[in-house]
Amino acid sequence: MNNKVPSPRLLARLPIYLRYIKSLPESTTNISATKMAAALGLGDVLVRKDLAKVSDGGRRKLGYIREDLIKDIETFLDFNSVTTAIVVGEDEGKMLLLDYRFDDSGLDVAAGFTLNPSAPVSKSGKPIYPLDQLEDYCRAHCVHIGMITVSADRAQNMCDRLVACGIHAIWNFSPAHLIVPKNVVIRSENLSISLASLRMQMRNNEK
Amino acid sequence: MNNKVPSPRLLARLPIYLRYIKSLPESTTNISATKMAAALGLGDVLVRKDLAKVSDGGRRKLGYIREDLIKDIETFLDFNSVTTAIVVGEDEGKMLLLDYRFDDSGLDVAAGFTLNPSAPVSKSGKPIYPLDQLEDYCRAHCVHIGMITVSADRAQNMCDRLVACGIHAIWNFSPAHLIVPKNVVIRSENLSISLASLRMQMRNNEK
DNA sequence: TAGATTGTTAATCGATTAACAATC
DNA sequence: TAGATTGTTAATCGATTAACAATC
Numbered sequence A, B: 001m002n003n004k005v006p007s008p009r010l011l012a013r014l015p016i017y018l019r020y021i022k023s024l025p026e027s028t029t030n031i032s033a034t035k036m037a038a039a040l041g042l043g044d045v046l047v048r049k050d051l052a053k054v055s056d057g058g059r060r061k062l063g064y065i066r067e068d069l070i071k072d073i074e075t076f077l078d079f080n081s082v083t084t085a086i087v088v089g090e091d092e093g094k095m096l097l098l099d100y101r102f103d104d105s106g107l108d109v110a111a112g113f114t115l116n117p118s119a120p121v122s123k124s125g126k127p128i129y130p131l132d133q134l135e136d137y138c139r140a141h142c143v144h145i146g147m148i149t150v151s152a153d154r155a156q157n158m159c160d161r162l163v164a165c166g167i168h169a170i171w172n173f174s175p176a177h178l179i180v181p182k183n184v185v186i187r188s189e190n191l192s193i194s195l196a197s198l199r200m201q202m203r204n205n206e207k
Numbered sequence C, D: 001t002a003g004a005t006t007g008t009t010a011a012t013c014g015a016t017t018a019a020c021a022a023t024c
Helices: A008-023 A033-040 A046-053 A066-076 A091-099 A130-140 A151-166 A191-206 B009-023 B033-039 B046-053 B066-076 B091-099 B130-141 B154-165 B191-206
Strands: A083-089 A107-114 A126-130 A145-149 A170-171 A184-187 B083-089 B106-113 B129-131 B144-150 B169-171 B185-188
Touching: A008 A033, A008 A046, A008 B191, A033 A046, A046 A066, A083 A091, A083 A130, A091 A107, A091 B185, A107 A130, A126 A130, A130 A151, A145 A151, A145 B191, A151 A170, A151 B130, A170 B191, A184 B191, A191 B009, A191 B106, A191 B169, B009 B046, B009 B144, B033 B046, B083 B091, B083 B130, B091 B106, B106 B130, B129 B130, B130 B154, B144 B154, B154 B169
Parallel strands: A083 A107, A083 A145, A107 A126, A145 A170, A170 A184, B083 B106, B083 B144, B106 B129, B144 B169, B169 B185
Antiparallel strands: none
């Protein structure tokens, strides 16, 4: 394990490894990179190199110790420390993300904000506040991530308000392209991109 | 424009270009790769090479004709032909995707299926059928994409049913790892991966 | 021992960037 | 002409794979 910035590709594969390892029967104590690679359709050397970056290695002939590997990946991905997030949004989208099960990944979606809350809590019991309490809440609590699910035309405004509250990162679920200062991290989920990629694969698959 | 399989990275950038070009004021008739690159924080040669792959080139000194470029990107991404999709899922998730605005990207989310529909139509008026009508519907209509939003433990079963109906692609919004035959395309949206990547960026940003 | 496995070093491959020529 | 731009060729960079040595 060294301290270089991990590549996005590695970061994308680690949760996949994690899910796979966790899906193995309880009785499994060891897992080899070779088998994991075969099961996931990846090269074995690739998996081994990835694991070398997050753990301190497996044992020849035995592979990696399952328990330790889970711990190592989770530690590397920082799943053990909790980051607090809030959601600002229109009703449906907001509800969904408020109640989304980010299982064991260290995200606490603490509250939702919307213009006119129709209920004081979401389905899973998370509090929903009127939008004008956003600033006070963020300052009173240690909120690091702001999730945006409003429509494209209101997204930049929400983003600016969150940035002004001192948020560290914006997780944008709106289709808008948002502009943030350099010290704020931004990540956009974009179903158009996924869709384009899916259709492209379909097209190529038909030939 | 040639006929090689486009790289996923190109595919991810094209919708970003598209969104940017469309966001320009109505009066804009030309746009240069140089300016676009600067606005989006990309290298200008990269943008120019990307555009060369989808259009038949810009004009020196003037750049690209906006209108044509939009058309070229949309054609390349196949946004003009319509693909029909259906959603199988639990209530909230299903509703959201049924009503999601895939603006102009050529996806028709035609219907939703769930075990016990609480209403005959979604908010935006899309029909919702009981799950046992899935097979009949898929065979009667020309459904190409099956979107899965059920919980992890039921996802593989839904996936198998959809595959048996002759679906061409599975768009998986459940956290499960799904197995499909070679002739079916699969794409999984995975918020854990996004979250891991976001937190990693945050961590590196703080240093 | 033989076989399964890890781990390392070199080769390959693909994507991006740099340098520069062309041209309107 | 000068400047803004495209487009091409070569260089660089990073990620993946191949080959192989080590070892339990």
